[in-house]
Amino acid sequence: SLDRSNRLLQQAQNMIPECSQTNSKGPTQWVQGVAPTHLERGKGSHVWDVDGNEYVDYPMALGPIILGHNYPAVTNAVEQQLRDGTMFSMPHPLQLAVAEQLIDVVPCAEMVRFGKNGSDVTTLAAKLARAYTGREIIATQGYHGWPDVWMGQTSLDRGIPDVVGDLTESFEYNDIESLEQIFTAHPGDVAAIVTTPVNLAEPEDDFVQRMREIADREGAVLIFDEILTGFRFAVGGAQEYFGVTPDVACFAKGMANGFPISAVAGRRDVMQTIEADDVFYSMTYAGDALSLAAANACLSVIREENVTDHIFEQGQTLQRGYNDLAAAYGLDHRTECVGYPPRFSAQFSDETGKPDRLAKSLFMQECLERGVLFSGNHLLSYSHTDSDIDHTLDVYETAMETVADAIDADDIDDRLDGEPIGATLRQRTGEDG
Ligand code: PMP
Structure with a gap:
Protein backbone atom coordinates (compact mmCIF):
# COMPACT_ATOMS: atom_id res chain seq x y z
CA SER A 1 0.00 0.00 0.00
CA ASN A 70 24.43 3.08 4.90
CA TYR A 71 27.80 1.90 3.60
CA PRO A 72 29.63 0.31 6.56
CA ALA A 73 33.03 2.05 6.19
CA VAL A 74 31.34 5.46 6.10
CA THR A 75 28.75 4.71 8.78
CA ASN A 76 31.47 3.46 11.13
CA ALA A 77 33.68 6.50 10.61
CA VAL A 78 30.75 8.82 11.27
CA GLU A 79 29.59 6.90 14.36
CA GLN A 80 33.06 7.09 15.83
CA GLN A 81 33.34 10.83 15.23
CA LEU A 82 29.80 11.43 16.50
CA ARG A 83 30.84 10.25 19.95
CA ASP A 84 33.81 12.65 19.91
CA GLY A 85 31.82 15.73 18.93
CA THR A 86 30.67 17.30 15.70
CA MET A 87 31.62 21.00 15.65
CA PHE A 88 34.55 22.79 17.22
CA SER A 89 35.99 26.29 17.52
CA MET A 90 39.04 25.32 15.52
CA PRO A 91 39.50 23.09 12.49
CA HIS A 92 39.40 19.34 13.08
CA PRO A 93 42.51 17.53 11.77
CA LEU A 94 40.25 15.51 9.43
CA GLN A 95 40.14 18.68 7.32
CA LEU A 96 43.78 18.09 6.45
CA ALA A 97 43.24 14.40 5.75
CA VAL A 98 40.41 15.11 3.30
CA ALA A 99 42.30 17.99 1.66
CA GLU A 100 45.29 15.72 1.21
CA GLN A 101 43.18 13.01 -0.42
CA LEU A 102 41.65 15.50 -2.85
CA ILE A 103 45.03 16.97 -3.71
CA ASP A 104 46.35 13.44 -4.33
CA VAL A 105 43.60 12.39 -6.72
CA VAL A 106 42.28 15.53 -8.46
CA PRO A 107 44.62 16.73 -11.23
CA CYS A 108 43.91 20.48 -10.77
CA ALA A 109 43.95 20.44 -6.96
CA GLU A 110 46.79 22.29 -5.24
CA MET A 111 44.65 23.82 -2.49
CA VAL A 112 41.16 22.99 -1.26
CA ARG A 113 38.40 24.78 0.59
CA PHE A 114 35.18 23.18 1.83
CA GLY A 115 31.49 24.05 1.69
CA LYS A 116 28.25 22.22 2.35
CA ASN A 117 26.36 22.28 -0.95
CA GLY A 118 27.33 22.40 -4.58
CA SER A 119 26.06 25.97 -4.84
CA ASP A 120 28.46 27.10 -2.11
CA VAL A 121 31.50 26.10 -4.07
CA THR A 122 30.34 26.93 -7.61
CA THR A 123 29.45 30.41 -6.39
CA LEU A 124 32.74 30.74 -4.55
CA ALA A 125 34.60 29.63 -7.68
CA ALA A 126 32.92 32.33 -9.78
CA LYS A 127 33.67 34.94 -7.13
CA LEU A 128 37.30 33.84 -6.95
CA ALA A 129 37.64 34.10 -10.72
CA ARG A 130 36.19 37.61 -10.69
CA ALA A 131 38.48 38.67 -7.85
CA TYR A 132 41.53 36.99 -9.42
CA THR A 133 41.06 38.47 -12.90
CA GLY A 134 39.41 41.79 -11.98
CA ARG A 135 36.78 41.01 -14.65
CA GLU A 136 33.02 40.65 -14.33
CA ILE A 137 31.48 38.43 -17.00
CA ILE A 138 30.94 34.72 -16.35
CA ALA A 139 30.57 32.51 -19.44
CA THR A 140 28.64 29.45 -18.43
CA GLN A 141 27.00 26.24 -19.56
CA GLY A 142 25.27 23.61 -17.42
CA TYR A 143 23.49 23.73 -14.08
CA HIS A 144 25.49 25.10 -11.13
CA GLY A 145 22.92 25.69 -8.41
CA TRP A 146 20.23 28.08 -7.23
CA PRO A 147 22.19 31.32 -6.55
CA ASP A 148 21.46 34.45 -8.59
CA VAL A 149 24.72 34.28 -10.53
CA TRP A 150 23.59 30.98 -12.09
CA MET A 151 19.86 31.52 -12.47
CA GLY A 152 19.79 35.24 -13.36
CA GLN A 153 19.93 34.63 -17.12
CA THR A 154 17.58 31.64 -17.21
CA SER A 155 13.79 31.53 -17.44
CA LEU A 156 13.68 30.87 -13.67
CA ASP A 157 14.86 34.40 -12.87
CA ARG A 158 12.01 35.88 -10.86
CA GLY A 159 13.31 37.57 -7.71
CA ILE A 160 16.72 38.20 -9.26
CA PRO A 161 17.75 41.76 -10.20
CA ASP A 162 18.39 42.09 -13.97
CA VAL A 163 21.87 43.47 -13.35
CA VAL A 164 22.98 40.17 -11.89
CA GLY A 165 21.77 38.14 -14.85
CA ASP A 166 23.36 40.63 -17.26
CA LEU A 167 26.81 39.61 -16.04
CA THR A 168 26.30 35.94 -16.85
CA GLU A 169 26.39 34.79 -20.49
CA SER A 170 25.35 31.30 -21.54
CA PHE A 171 26.90 29.14 -24.21
CA GLU A 172 25.95 25.73 -25.57
CA TYR A 173 27.88 22.54 -24.94
CA ASN A 174 29.56 21.31 -28.15
CA ASP A 175 29.07 24.73 -29.78
CA ILE A 176 32.47 26.37 -29.54
CA GLU A 177 31.23 29.33 -31.62
CA SER A 178 28.67 30.18 -28.94
CA LEU A 179 31.54 30.41 -26.44
CA GLU A 180 33.74 32.44 -28.77
CA GLN A 181 30.88 34.91 -29.23
CA ILE A 182 30.87 35.72 -25.52
CA PHE A 183 34.55 36.65 -25.67
CA THR A 184 33.92 38.71 -28.81
CA ALA A 185 31.05 40.56 -27.14
CA HIS A 186 33.01 41.27 -23.92
CA PRO A 187 36.66 41.72 -24.92
CA GLY A 188 38.95 41.50 -21.88
CA ASP A 189 36.05 41.20 -19.45
CA VAL A 190 35.34 37.48 -19.20
CA ALA A 191 36.52 36.30 -15.77
CA ALA A 192 35.74 32.62 -16.15
CA ILE A 193 34.35 29.80 -18.20
CA VAL A 194 32.24 27.80 -15.76
CA THR A 195 31.15 24.51 -17.25
CA THR A 196 30.18 20.97 -16.49
CA PRO A 197 32.95 19.02 -18.26
CA VAL A 198 30.29 16.81 -19.84
CA ASN A 199 26.52 16.48 -19.78
CA LEU A 200 24.63 13.61 -21.35
CA ALA A 201 26.06 14.09 -24.86
CA GLU A 202 29.65 13.19 -25.58
CA PRO A 203 32.03 16.06 -26.33
CA GLU A 204 32.58 16.56 -30.06
CA ASP A 205 35.61 18.01 -31.86
CA ASP A 206 37.73 18.12 -28.69
CA PHE A 207 35.21 20.47 -27.09
CA VAL A 208 36.65 20.07 -23.58
CA GLN A 209 40.21 20.70 -24.77
CA ARG A 210 39.07 23.70 -26.79
CA MET A 211 37.47 25.33 -23.75
CA ARG A 212 40.89 24.98 -22.07
CA GLU A 213 42.59 26.63 -25.06
CA ILE A 214 40.16 29.54 -25.17
CA ALA A 215 40.55 30.17 -21.43
CA ASP A 216 44.35 30.20 -21.85
CA ARG A 217 44.24 32.48 -24.86
CA GLU A 218 41.90 34.94 -23.12
CA GLY A 219 43.35 34.83 -19.61
CA ALA A 220 40.06 33.56 -18.17
CA VAL A 221 39.84 31.03 -15.36
CA LEU A 222 38.57 27.60 -16.49
CA ILE A 223 36.24 26.18 -13.84
CA PHE A 224 34.86 22.65 -14.07
CA ASP A 225 31.70 21.96 -12.14
CA GLU A 226 32.42 18.33 -11.23
CA ILE A 227 29.65 18.11 -8.66
CA LEU A 228 28.11 15.23 -10.57
CA THR A 229 31.15 13.84 -12.44
CA GLY A 230 33.64 13.96 -9.56
CA PHE A 231 34.76 10.52 -8.27
CA ARG A 232 32.24 8.96 -10.66
CA PHE A 233 33.79 9.28 -14.16
CA ALA A 234 37.21 8.56 -12.66
CA VAL A 235 38.69 8.89 -9.19
CA GLY A 236 40.08 12.27 -10.32
CA GLY A 237 36.79 13.23 -11.96
CA ALA A 238 35.93 14.04 -15.57
CA GLN A 239 39.12 16.10 -15.80
CA GLU A 240 41.05 12.85 -15.41
CA TYR A 241 38.67 10.97 -17.73
CA PHE A 242 38.98 13.53 -20.54
CA GLY A 243 42.59 14.47 -19.79
CA VAL A 244 41.89 18.21 -19.56
CA THR A 245 42.91 20.02 -16.37
CA PRO A 246 40.90 23.10 -15.37
CA ASP A 247 42.21 25.86 -13.09
CA VAL A 248 39.55 25.25 -10.48
CA ALA A 249 37.01 22.47 -9.93
CA CYS A 250 33.97 22.05 -7.71
CA PHE A 251 32.97 18.79 -6.02
CA ALA A 252 30.10 17.62 -3.83
CA LYS A 253 28.15 14.52 -4.87
CA GLY A 254 30.02 11.30 -4.32
CA MET A 255 32.57 12.91 -2.06
CA ALA A 256 31.16 11.71 1.25
CA ASN A 257 28.53 9.14 0.26
CA GLY A 258 25.65 11.48 1.00
CA PHE A 259 27.00 13.51 3.90
CA PRO A 260 26.79 17.25 3.31
CA ILE A 261 30.18 18.47 2.20
CA SER A 262 31.46 20.12 -0.96
CA ALA A 263 34.86 21.35 -2.05
CA VAL A 264 36.48 23.80 -4.38
CA ALA A 265 39.93 22.67 -5.45
CA GLY A 266 42.36 24.41 -7.72
CA ARG A 267 45.52 26.17 -8.63
CA ARG A 268 47.36 27.71 -5.70
CA ASP A 269 47.43 31.29 -7.02
CA VAL A 270 43.70 31.33 -7.77
CA MET A 271 42.77 29.61 -4.50
CA GLN A 272 44.90 32.01 -2.48
CA THR A 273 42.63 34.82 -3.63
CA ILE A 274 40.38 33.65 -0.74
CA GLU A 275 43.03 35.02 1.62
CA ALA A 276 42.88 38.53 0.12
CA ASP A 277 41.52 41.05 2.64
CA ASP A 278 38.49 41.98 0.60
CA VAL A 279 37.36 38.51 -0.52
CA PHE A 280 35.05 36.76 1.90
CA TYR A 281 33.85 33.17 2.23
CA SER A 282 32.36 31.68 5.36
CA MET A 283 29.56 29.50 6.68
CA THR A 284 28.42 27.98 9.94
CA TYR A 285 28.85 24.33 9.11
CA ALA A 286 31.80 24.15 6.72
CA GLY A 287 34.33 21.84 8.28
CA ASP A 288 31.90 19.93 10.50
CA ALA A 289 33.67 16.82 11.68
CA LEU A 290 30.96 14.31 10.74
CA SER A 291 31.01 15.17 7.05
CA LEU A 292 34.79 15.25 7.07
CA ALA A 293 34.86 11.79 8.65
CA ALA A 294 32.42 10.57 6.00
CA ALA A 295 34.46 12.15 3.19
CA ASN A 296 37.69 10.71 4.50
CA ALA A 297 36.21 7.21 4.66
CA CYS A 298 34.39 7.48 1.34
CA LEU A 299 37.42 8.80 -0.56
CA SER A 300 39.55 6.00 0.92
CA VAL A 301 37.15 3.34 -0.35
CA ILE A 302 36.96 4.98 -3.79
CA ARG A 303 40.77 5.05 -4.01
CA GLU A 304 41.41 1.56 -2.64
CA GLU A 305 38.66 -0.42 -4.35
CA ASN A 306 37.41 -0.67 -7.93
N1 PMP B 1 26.29 21.60 -10.26
C1 PMP B 1 25.87 20.39 -10.67
C2 PMP B 1 26.51 19.76 -11.86
C3 PMP B 1 24.84 19.76 -9.98
O1 PMP B 1 24.41 18.55 -10.40
C4 PMP B 1 24.26 20.39 -8.86
C5 PMP B 1 23.14 19.76 -8.09
N2 PMP B 1 22.43 18.81 -8.73
C6 PMP B 1 24.73 21.65 -8.49
C7 PMP B 1 25.76 22.22 -9.20
C8 PMP B 1 24.16 22.39 -7.33
O2 PMP B 1 24.48 21.79 -6.14
P1 PMP B 1 23.58 22.03 -4.84
O3 PMP B 1 22.19 21.66 -5.20
O4 PMP B 1 24.19 21.11 -3.83
O5 PMP B 1 23.73 23.45 -4.44
Missing part, protein backbone atom coordinates in the same frame (compact mmCIF):
# COMPACT_ATOMS: atom_id res chain seq x y z
CA LEU A 2 0.95 3.65 -0.27
CA ASP A 3 -1.38 4.86 2.49
CA ARG A 4 1.24 6.54 4.64
CA SER A 5 2.99 7.99 1.58
CA ASN A 6 -0.22 9.59 0.40
CA ARG A 7 -1.07 10.93 3.87
CA LEU A 8 2.36 12.49 4.23
CA LEU A 9 2.08 14.16 0.84
CA GLN A 10 -1.22 15.74 1.90
CA GLN A 11 0.39 17.10 5.06
CA ALA A 12 3.34 18.42 3.10
CA GLN A 13 1.03 20.36 0.79
CA ASN A 14 0.10 22.56 3.76
CA MET A 15 3.56 23.10 5.13
CA ILE A 16 6.24 22.72 2.47
CA PRO A 17 6.21 24.62 -0.84
CA GLU A 18 6.73 22.10 -3.67
CA CYS A 19 6.26 19.42 -0.95
CA SER A 20 9.97 18.70 -1.02
CA GLN A 21 13.34 20.09 -0.15
CA THR A 22 14.08 20.26 -3.86
CA ASN A 23 11.78 20.24 -6.85
CA SER A 24 13.82 17.45 -8.42
CA LYS A 25 13.11 15.15 -5.48
CA GLY A 26 9.47 16.15 -5.17
CA PRO A 27 6.17 14.60 -6.25
CA THR A 28 6.14 16.28 -9.68
CA GLN A 29 8.85 13.89 -10.83
CA TRP A 30 6.76 10.80 -10.17
CA VAL A 31 3.47 9.18 -11.16
CA GLN A 32 1.35 10.37 -8.28
CA GLY A 33 -0.76 7.69 -6.67
CA VAL A 34 1.58 4.95 -7.92
CA ALA A 35 4.90 6.24 -6.62
CA PRO A 36 5.78 6.50 -2.96
CA THR A 37 6.16 10.08 -1.74
CA HIS A 38 8.61 9.60 1.13
CA LEU A 39 11.49 7.17 1.61
CA GLU A 40 12.84 6.41 5.05
CA ARG A 41 15.49 3.71 4.90
CA GLY A 42 18.24 2.51 2.61
CA LYS A 43 20.78 -0.30 2.57
CA GLY A 44 23.22 -0.72 -0.28
CA SER A 45 21.34 -0.28 -3.56
CA HIS A 46 17.89 -0.73 -2.00
CA VAL A 47 15.51 1.72 -0.33
CA TRP A 48 12.28 1.35 1.61
CA ASP A 49 9.36 3.77 1.51
CA VAL A 50 7.26 4.82 4.49
CA ASP A 51 4.82 1.95 3.87
CA GLY A 52 7.60 -0.64 3.90
CA ASN A 53 7.77 -1.21 0.12
CA GLU A 54 11.26 -2.08 -1.15
CA TYR A 55 12.86 -0.75 -4.35
CA VAL A 56 16.14 -1.00 -6.21
CA ASP A 57 17.28 2.62 -6.18
CA TYR A 58 18.61 4.22 -9.37
CA PRO A 59 18.42 7.98 -8.77
CA MET A 60 20.48 7.36 -5.58
CA ALA A 61 19.59 10.80 -4.18
CA LEU A 62 20.71 12.15 -7.60
CA GLY A 63 24.32 11.12 -7.19
CA PRO A 64 25.66 11.56 -3.67
CA ILE A 65 25.26 7.91 -2.65
CA ILE A 66 28.21 6.61 -4.65
CA LEU A 67 29.06 3.62 -2.44
CA GLY A 68 25.55 2.62 -1.41
CA HIS A 69 23.13 3.53 1.38
CA VAL A 307 34.52 1.71 -7.31
CA THR A 308 34.56 3.61 -10.59
CA ASP A 309 35.19 0.42 -12.63
CA HIS A 310 32.25 -1.27 -10.94
CA ILE A 311 29.98 1.70 -11.58
CA PHE A 312 31.03 1.81 -15.24
CA GLU A 313 30.49 -1.92 -15.73
CA GLN A 314 27.08 -2.08 -14.07
CA GLY A 315 26.00 1.11 -15.79
CA GLN A 316 27.08 -0.20 -19.17
CA THR A 317 25.18 -3.47 -18.75
CA LEU A 318 22.02 -1.67 -17.72
CA GLN A 319 22.24 1.09 -20.34
CA ARG A 320 22.93 -1.35 -23.18
CA GLY A 321 20.26 -3.72 -21.88
CA TYR A 322 17.70 -0.92 -21.86
CA ASN A 323 18.58 0.25 -25.36
CA ASP A 324 18.53 -3.33 -26.68
CA LEU A 325 15.08 -3.85 -25.17
CA ALA A 326 13.85 -0.62 -26.73
CA ALA A 327 15.03 -1.89 -30.12
CA ALA A 328 13.53 -5.35 -29.56
CA TYR A 329 10.12 -3.83 -28.82
CA GLY A 330 10.32 -1.37 -31.72
CA LEU A 331 10.62 1.60 -29.38
CA ASP A 332 14.14 2.72 -30.22
CA HIS A 333 12.81 5.91 -31.78
CA ARG A 334 10.69 6.60 -28.71
CA THR A 335 13.01 5.91 -25.81
CA GLU A 336 16.73 5.73 -25.20
CA CYS A 337 19.12 5.79 -22.29
CA VAL A 338 21.53 8.61 -23.11
CA GLY A 339 24.71 9.56 -21.29
CA TYR A 340 27.71 7.76 -19.91
CA PRO A 341 27.51 4.49 -17.95
CA PRO A 342 28.13 6.19 -14.58
CA ARG A 343 25.32 8.67 -15.25
CA PHE A 344 22.62 8.17 -17.86
CA SER A 345 19.07 9.19 -18.38
CA ALA A 346 16.14 7.32 -19.92
CA GLN A 347 14.37 9.71 -22.25
CA PHE A 348 11.04 9.32 -23.98
CA SER A 349 9.83 11.20 -27.01
CA ASP A 350 6.64 11.13 -29.07
CA GLU A 351 6.55 10.64 -32.83
CA THR A 352 7.31 14.34 -33.37
CA GLY A 353 10.38 14.15 -31.12
CA LYS A 354 8.89 16.08 -28.19
CA PRO A 355 9.33 14.73 -24.64
CA ASP A 356 6.66 12.09 -24.00
CA ARG A 357 5.51 12.52 -20.42
CA LEU A 358 2.78 9.89 -20.75
CA ALA A 359 4.95 7.08 -22.10
CA LYS A 360 7.53 7.80 -19.42
CA SER A 361 4.80 7.80 -16.76
CA LEU A 362 3.54 4.38 -17.88
CA PHE A 363 7.05 2.93 -17.97
CA MET A 364 7.67 4.37 -14.50
CA GLN A 365 4.45 2.91 -13.17
CA GLU A 366 5.31 -0.58 -14.40
CA CYS A 367 8.75 -0.29 -12.75
CA LEU A 368 7.50 1.05 -9.44
CA GLU A 369 4.91 -1.71 -9.15
CA ARG A 370 7.75 -4.24 -9.56
CA GLY A 371 10.17 -2.72 -7.07
CA VAL A 372 12.38 -0.58 -9.29
CA LEU A 373 12.66 3.11 -8.37
CA PHE A 374 12.74 4.46 -11.91
CA SER A 375 12.82 8.22 -12.48
CA GLY A 376 14.82 8.18 -15.71
CA ASN A 377 18.00 9.13 -13.82
CA HIS A 378 20.50 6.32 -13.43
CA LEU A 379 23.35 7.06 -11.04
CA LEU A 380 24.72 3.67 -10.16
CA SER A 381 26.65 2.90 -7.01
CA TYR A 382 29.32 0.51 -5.83
CA SER A 383 26.51 -1.50 -4.19
CA HIS A 384 24.51 -2.28 -7.33
CA THR A 385 24.94 -6.03 -7.78
CA ASP A 386 24.63 -8.26 -10.82
CA SER A 387 21.34 -9.56 -9.48
CA ASP A 388 20.02 -5.98 -9.10
CA ILE A 389 20.84 -5.37 -12.75
CA ASP A 390 19.34 -8.72 -13.89
CA HIS A 391 16.15 -8.09 -11.94
CA THR A 392 15.93 -4.53 -13.27
CA LEU A 393 16.34 -5.65 -16.88
CA ASP A 394 13.53 -8.19 -16.37
CA VAL A 395 11.33 -5.41 -15.04
CA TYR A 396 12.39 -3.09 -17.88
CA GLU A 397 11.40 -5.79 -20.37
CA THR A 398 7.91 -6.06 -18.90
CA ALA A 399 7.58 -2.27 -18.83
CA MET A 400 8.84 -1.95 -22.40
CA GLU A 401 6.32 -4.51 -23.61
CA THR A 402 3.48 -2.68 -21.86
CA VAL A 403 4.50 0.68 -23.29
CA ALA A 404 4.84 -0.81 -26.79
CA ASP A 405 1.33 -2.33 -26.51
CA ALA A 406 -0.10 0.93 -25.18
CA ILE A 407 1.44 2.97 -27.98
CA ASP A 408 0.02 0.49 -30.52
CA ALA A 409 -3.42 0.57 -28.91
CA ASP A 410 -3.19 4.33 -28.28
CA ASP A 411 -4.45 3.84 -24.71
CA ILE A 412 -1.63 5.00 -22.41
CA ASP A 413 -4.09 7.17 -20.47
CA ASP A 414 -6.34 4.21 -19.68
CA ARG A 415 -3.46 2.16 -18.38
CA LEU A 416 -2.16 4.78 -15.97
CA ASP A 417 -3.31 4.13 -12.40
CA GLY A 418 -2.22 7.57 -11.22
CA GLU A 419 -1.56 11.11 -12.34
CA PRO A 420 1.16 11.33 -15.00
CA ILE A 421 4.42 13.08 -14.18
CA GLY A 422 3.94 16.79 -13.66
CA ALA A 423 0.16 16.72 -14.18
CA THR A 424 -1.00 18.43 -11.01
CA LEU A 425 2.06 20.27 -9.83
CA ARG A 426 4.44 22.23 -11.98
CA GLN A 427 7.32 20.09 -13.17
CA ARG A 428 10.57 21.73 -13.96
CA THR A 429 13.29 20.23 -15.96
CA GLY A 430 16.83 20.89 -14.86
CA GLU A 431 19.11 19.13 -12.52
CA ASP A 432 18.55 20.88 -9.23
CA GLY A 433 19.07 18.89 -6.08
